[in-house]
Amino acid sequence: MSSVKRSGIDLLVCRTCRRSDVQSQDIRPGEHLLALLKNSSLSEKVTVTGVECLANCKNGCTIVLQAEEKWTYVYGNIHPESDFEQLCEGISGYVDTDDGKVPWKQRVQLFKKNCVARIPPTANLTKK
Secondary structure, three states: OOOOOOOOEEEEEEOOOOOOOOOOOOOOHHHHHHHHHHOOOOOOOEEEEEEOOOOOHHHOOOEEEEOOOOOEEEEOOOOOOOOHHHHHHHHHHHHOOOOOOOOHHHOOHHHHHOEEEEEOOHHHOOOO
16 A cells, blocks of 8 residues: 655544533534634645644643644644633644644744654564
8 A cells, every 4th residue: 555645734623512601602612613723824834724622621722733744733622712722823833844743932812832752663662
């Protein structure tokens, strides 16, 4: 089986996320965040994709930033409206790195406080 080398960055957005601080959830906050990101002016290198549950339900909304040769990050507790500008700034910072690791002092507060997981790029893993 051949593998296709991908370029660019995948931004996965949990469509099913709810928020405990939002009463009416006719349109789930995750779906709202997805719509905002799809209509934003993110880098052309970023592909925004809605996915089903990312299993961070108590701390929604949740996103994943991943790329072939970069560290993958999972971020939660994102508010679609009040965090949107900071979220886009954080995504841009990730895009601008070679390895996905934005220096701590350059990370937006949203990412400093709400990192759920950091996963190494599989290209760098070696069998021991």
